[in-house]
Amino acid sequence: MDLNQLIGRATGLAGEAGAALLRQVQHVRLPGAGQASATDDPEVAARRWRVVTVLREPADVDAALPAPLTALGDRIEVRTTRAPGDRGTELAARFRGTPTEHEVGELRAALREAKALLEVGEVLRVDPQPHGERAATPQGAALEGAAKAAPREGVL
Template sequence: MDLSTIVARAAGLASQAGGTALKQLQHIRVPGVGQASVTDDPGTSARRWRAVTVRTDPEQLRTTTPAPLAAFGDRLEVRVTPAPGDRGAELAARFRGPVTEEEIGELRSALREAKQLVEVGEVLRVDPQPHGHRKPTPQGEALEGMTKAAPKEGVL
């Protein structure tokens, strides 16, 4: 067996192990914090509010829905309240009807993008990575897989 085949197999195994480890971490209960909503059944998960704290005046968000959330149209219920400790506004959203896990991930991503648009004026991206490409090592492959899943899963 040549070296490139061995390295490719090792990278595949490392990526698989990273995904398995990430799933296990999502199922861990932390005292006082609870458990990730990823483990809820789809019906319960769809009804749950997802929120971000945005450093802005709550009235600004009440008058204009940020574009990433507006893209969902009438499928979302959006709530804006003052954030605790005078830290701006709490922007929360949830689906009105049944949804898939993929759509819940898209909502999480849209909330983060809305926060960035309001606070910074643009959505920050890291692709392509500023330092270039990672070497195709097992650790690099595992990190690439987690980086791709992070925007929708909220974990990294």
């Protein structure tokens, strides 16, 4: 085996070893911390803190929680902390018990609405469409379905 082949083979083996290590590291998560992972226990993932950054001082946010969060009542815990880099306040919430998937969507929507109310004073809506009805096409039906799911799962 000449030197070029040897270097090529060594480079290939090192690349394969690095890729295998990266695959392993990508799935290492501390329970209840960091981003959700498909390999997390569903109960642990459901209990995560959901967080939005609000462009307001912590004292303003602490003074009165917006209605979407207060509507969830004692079922949730709420905390506020100063956002890194002096970028406002992190408003975090999670359920006290183990929530259902629907309840997690409800909490995510409540946090987004609370952010809008604190920053703008109202929750902006895109429906009904100002330009009329969408055409009855497969793409239009898919878009309507996504728009209906957006309040629970996030902005399109």
